[in-house]
Structure formats: structure tokens, C-alpha cells
Amino acid sequence: MKDIINFGLVGCGRISKNHIEAISMLKDSARLVAVCDIDPVRAQKTGEENSVDYYTCLDDMLARDDLDAVSICTPSGLHPAHGIAAAKRKLHVITEKPMATSLKKADELISACDENGVQLFVVKQNRLNPTLQLVKRAIDKGRFGRIYMAIVNVLWSRPQSYYDQAKWRGTWEFDGGAFMNQASHYIDMIEWLIGPVESVCAYTGTLARRIETEDTGTACIKFRSGAMGSINVTMLTYPKNFEGSLTIIGENGTVRVSGIAVNKIEHWEFRDYDDDDKLVGMSSYNPPNVYGYGHTGYYKNVIDTLKGIAEPDTDGREGRKSLELILAIYKSAREGRSIPLPLEY
Numbered sequence: 001m002k003d004i005i006n007f008g009l010v011g012c013g014r015i016s017k018n019h020i021e022a023i024s025m026l027k028d029s030a031r032l033v034a035v036c037d038i039d040p041v042r043a044q045k046t047g048e049e050n051s052v053d054y055y056t057c058l059d060d061m062l063a064r065d066d067l068d069a070v071s072i073c074t075p076s077g078l079h080p081a082h083g084i085a086a087a088k089r090k091l092h093v094i095t096e097k098p099m100a101t102s103l104k105k106a107d108e109l110i111s112a113c114d115e116n117g118v119q120l121f122v123v124k125q126n127r128l129n130p131t132l133q134l135v136k137r138a139i140d141k142g143r144f145g146r147i148y149m150a151i152v153n154v155l156w157s158r159p160q161s162y163y164d165q166a167k168w169r170g171t172w173e174f175d176g177g178a179f180m181n182q183a184s185h186y187i188d189m190i191e192w193l194i195g196p197v198e199s200v201c202a203y204t205g206t207l208a209r210r211i212e213t214e215d216t217g218t219a220c221i222k223f224r225s226g227a228m229g230s231i232n233v234t235m236l237t238y239p240k241n242f243e244g245s246l247t248i249i250g251e252n253g254t255v256r257v258s259g260i261a262v263n264k265i266e267h268w269e270f271r272d273y274d275d276d277d278k279l280v281g282m283s284s285y286n287p288p289n290v291y292g293y294g295h296t297g298y299y300k301n302v303i304d305t306l307k308g309i310a311e312p313d314t315d316g317r318e319g320r321k322s323l324e325l326i327l328a329i330y331k332s333a334r335e336g337r338s339i340p341l342p343l344e345y
């Protein structure tokens, strides 16, 4: 791979700014060369602000001969089609989460990237939070002993005006609900830290917002290790985002990471001392919003992987795991029974 990797970006909405900033922070090895949005005003504004070419048709952008990779920041249900179009042009794919809204489409994207010999990255920047990195290390070192229980709360607030901003929000086809969109990093987190999951049992409801999908839900999880878990999600918290937290109860340790987006270690207690204990105070931080700072770290891994000096943090198969768990939660809520994993189409 060349010294400088050229990125194109499709979807110039809210999250695109985090991608553009990450690419510019890593300017010694990455460069944004083109952007695309079907909204001509957004395409032009983003192109001009970043002094790059802009397009309103993805195929036109993909026809350039200087692209190495494409960052996909369009509505979730469009990620597979846009990723497959890029893969067919032999371009590496970085897709925002979730990688798709159905497992079938996720698998089509994975296959297209495999068949064309390109890498597929699914953005899961929260895994890079210093707080979660410490927790992951404690688990990998076996400090908890046997893990008995994990509890996740995503108690956030999304007013009706948020859903009304764009037609795709709150639809089954293009978005999904509170589990699929807002809490998807938390589903990924619990699967990554405590998984694999054996089965799930859930309730969901659309209690207050005018959307197709759920604004609130609760899921109980049985892990293959025997541990139990629960995930409580609502977008109806008064009057603003209240908590994004994780509590782990183990044989030899109890940890609670809270704040609005698992950014604060509130409790850290283990039977045995480890030098990592000294890092607990330093690991808490104040994120500018619930998206956090992780996109730059995520892109660093993308670039190092493309240069052949790292393994992907979350490739397509890793990104698929949390999608499968979210879809199992939905199936359980729909059918009123517990759903075993792996999930069939």
C-alpha cells in the first residue's frame, strides 16, 4: 500500500465530520480526495469546506482513478449497497455502524469484499474508549474470575425533532430503533466483553415517538459462559441524556463504568492488585458528545491494517456479531419467546 491512502466519503451528514476530522488528523498517511451526497447543497458545502471534489452520484465518485478506500456515512440500510459498489471497484470499505439492517445484506457485503480482495471495516470507535480498554484488559487478564452478571443502561434522550430531521430515521428498512441505532455500540460492547451469547429474551415498545421502530426496550441475555446480562435502552429520558453505563459483577471483581457514554469509571474493585489500577483515575474523560473521540483511533487502525502492520479492530465478521444480537433482540420481542444464537435468516 502507498504511503498516503486516498479516501472518498459518501454521506455528508452528522457523522461525516468525525470521519473527515480523523482523516485530517492522520494527514501523514491519509488524505480525503472526494465526497458525495445525493443532497447537492451538502455535497458542495462539504467539498468546498475541505477543498476536495464533490459528487451527487456515488458511481461517478467511484469512477475516479485515485481512490484507495471509501468511507460510508449514509443511512444504515444503504451501507451494503454502497459498500458493495465500492468493493466491486476494488476499493477498501469503511462503513459506519450498523453495517446493515439485515444479516442477509451484511453477508452480501462481507462476500463482496472477500471476492474483490478488499478489507471491510465496521466503525466501532467506542471500543477504543480508554475506560473500555481498561475493562477489556481486566477481563483478558482474568481479574474478574468467573463473570456472573453484566448490566448495560443506555438512558438517553432523542426528541421527536431528532427523528423528523431525516426520513430514514426510525424506519425498519433504513435505520432500526433504539437498539439498532443509538445503543448499537453498547450491544457491541457487551458482546465483545462478555460474549458469545447463547440466547436472548426481549421486550420493545414505541412508547412516545412517532416512528416505526422502538424508542424503548429491555433485553435479558444468557451468555455461553453461563453469565447473565441485561440491557435497558430508552430514548425518552427526561430532560436529556442521563447515562450510558456498564456494570460487571465477577467472582473477584466489581466494576461500574458510567457517565453519559461509558466515559467515567465510577467503581473499580478487584481482589488482587494490578498495575492497571493506577490508570483508573486517568482513564475517565469528558466526551464532546456521545460519539466520543474514537474515530481518529479507529482510522489509525484502518491505515495500519491497509499498510499491513496491524490486524483490523473490527472487520466485517466482527461487526456482524452485534448486528446478529440486535436482530435476535428484535425477533424475541416480536415473537414473545427466547431466541437462541446463531440466528438463521
Ligand SMILES: NC(=O)c1ccc[n+]([C@@H]2O[C@H](COP(=O)([O-])OP(=O)(O)OC[C@H]3O[C@@H](n4cnc5c(N)ncnc54)[C@H](O)[C@@H]3O)[C@@H](O)[C@H]2O)c1
Pocket (backbone or CB within 6 Å): 010, 011, 012, 013, 014, 015, 016, 036, 037, 038, 039, 042, 058, 073, 074, 075, 076, 078, 096, 097, 098, 123, 125, 166, 181, 290, 291
Ligand atoms: N459511530 C457512531 O457513533 C455514529 C454516530 C452517528 C451516526 N452513525 C451512523 O452513521 C450513519 C449516518 O448517520 P448520520 O447521523 O450522519 O445521518 P444523516 O442523515 O445526518 O446523514 C446521512 C447523509 O447521507 C446522505 N445520503 C442519503 N442517501 C444517499 C445516497 N444514496 N447517496 C449519497 N448520499 C446519501 C444524506 O443526504 C445525508 O446527508 C448511520 O448509519 C448512523 O447509524 C454512527
